[in-house]
Amino acid sequence: MALIVKKFGGTSVGTVDRIEAVADKLQQSRKNGDDVVVVVSAMSGETNRLVDLAHAIQEQPTPRELDVLLSTGEQVTIALLSMALEKRGCPARSYTGGQVHILTDTVHNKARIKDIDAARVRADLDAGRVVVIAGFQGVDEHGNITTLGRGGSDTTAVAMAAALKADECQIFTDVDGVYTTDPRVEPHARRLNKITFEEMLEMASLGSKVLQIRAVEFAGKYNVPLRVLSSFEEGEGTLITFEDEGMEEAKISGIAFNRDEAKLTILGVPDQPGIAYKILGPIAAANIEVDMIVQNIAEDTATDFTFTVHRNDYKRALAVLQATANETKAREVKGDNAIVKISLVGVGMRSHAGIASTMFEALAKEGINIRMISTSEIKISVVVDEKYLELGVRTLHEAFELAEKKPF
């Protein structure tokens, strides 16, 4: 008998029929002898409907009141799912974030969980009930309703699993696990049975949008085994856990990519202490997020500085950088918004030399020019021309034998 926290997103509870299907699944888990806590999102479409209502009244809705409004979405789902369970003779009880004391800070619309009082949930589990909890929401110390931001239900589930010391936290989504890369780009992409928290973080932040980054961080921090599975198909999904012996073999877990990047370069800028801040300070002040940063010494007294931003911010970033160039008497500003980033991710690369050279060789063989390189402990990212995205991903997938690799 295990204690499992299961999270179902908006699509999985999007209609009455789907809620019934989730109830069937949960009833089965109870029959198998597991204790079950369920965290649910708002029915798909509901959050958008509420946001539209708010915007019809206020262009910038008052953050506190937006949270009061949006939190009703999950509250509807917990009630309906509990009814579906009760109908099956499966005792259930629903709770809002506030009712199970999911204590957050007061940053409305993107609050962070500080504490959970799991006593009430434990009492219900002991009484044989399925506990149904509204994701995405909490209360601050004054009892004000807060929300965790979109996708925050994943975080609720992981935090609840941590507080209850659950055996596993299962995130049910519309995909059946984490893949070596996007199957729409590489048909031979393979579902991973296991992946480490660190790898998952790199995969998620690089564009494999299966899980919220904060949820993965949370799970890693509190040592909660996390599993991604399909709501609609049977299967084992992918277990996200700590590195173990069996993982040593896997140099590379997957290939992530990001189509939304744009690259900016400032050339021949006088190399002096504080120059990076002088360049990136105005960018940050304009609320533009920077992803990759690369600096090369060009001459003795001048340097070239390149960074990438979200493609939507490209034009604004270019204008800001041009102003900086004029001010610092840099030689030139260049930009390119027809680029993509491709990244190899794997904890195995820490202990295996030659990953980078294999990567660069494979790309060179296909005539793909690398425009920018950046590395971390478990990741190598390259920027290439947009047109090479699919070819690049497939080439690397094959070069690292990701399709053929045996399951752990």
Next chain:
Amino acid sequence: MALIVKKFGGTSVGTVDRIEAVADKLQQSRKNGDDVVVVVSAMSGETNRLVDLAHAIQEQPTPRELDVLLSTGEQVTIALLSMALEKRGCPARSYTGGQVHILTDTVHNKARIKDIDAARVRADLDAGRVVVIAGFQGVDEHGNITTLGRGGSDTTAVAMAAALKADECQIFTDVDGVYTTDPRVEPHARRLNKITFEEMLEMASLGSKVLQIRAVEFAGKYNVPLRVLSSFEEGEGTLITFEDEGMEEAKISGIAFNRDEAKLTILGVPDQPGIAYKILGPIAAANIEVDMIVQNIAEDTATDFTFTVHRNDYKRALAVLQATANETKAREVKGDNAIVKISLVGVGMRSHAGIASTMFEALAKEGINIRMISTSEIKISVVVDEKYLELGVRTLHEAFELAEKKPF
């Protein structure tokens, strides 16, 4: 400067435009220097939408979960109305029933308010905020969400006014006050400027569905002046308050009527102690509510017993009564579901003789046969054939000069 609790029902907040109009009204009250607490219902249609969702899952929704579901309706409204106020530069803060500790018993779907902690509301008022409170809902001592039953928002408003010792509780509806009778039946019906709590209770329970009975009881018990006004038109509305000097003149305040009645009679039942219980016990056991009850001694050893029920319960009641008749060896059972009840209501009748005879005379002149009579301290009700409803109401309205009576 006064402290006013204002309540707006579902129609008054049924669209974004109407919510904006309510915000305008509230802003005006603030400009006039009043402290304002607002209690709102769910947007019209929303509660039905939620009930339909529940019924799609469970024929008899689990009462606790139905309350979790339905309480989201008002929560949406408080958030949107607060946004509309904030947009106008009018500081506002919304609260669910649980957040302002509207403590109720645990009878889900029709809970009763036991206590309100008004400290938080008072702090917001002191800070110059409009406080926007979700009607219809509360929490029990364990923090479970409860609802007060349909129309419970009126009760929330009155209870909040009592807890805050507000100067007035204003109920905004789609009518502009309480009338001497239904203007659709008697075009000369006149809006009353004032009416007593007792009269209002008799008017409400007799079918003038302007206010929830429980709200009026509550207001009377805690001495909260209650005013009914229109959400859509300007006007003073009707003040519901205690009897005062000026009211002595008014023998009759209004004429209520009820089309939903049916009459049942058991004839020649042996007259012995406990016979009323023997007749009505099985009716109550069948969950049928009884309205009027009249008993006549027919002979020395037998009695006739008549009572009225809701017309929907007529057939069931007839079957139950027939069984009782067989058992008690009564002579006969009769029934009639083509009857209506017309009632004169007025605290003045306590101190004025002759009201009843004036009433009976007026009806007799028009050839309206009275089938049943029942009286209380401030009310005389008669049952007549359905076809006489309009004629009866108009006849009495004229006989008691209700149209011409001057405002207090």
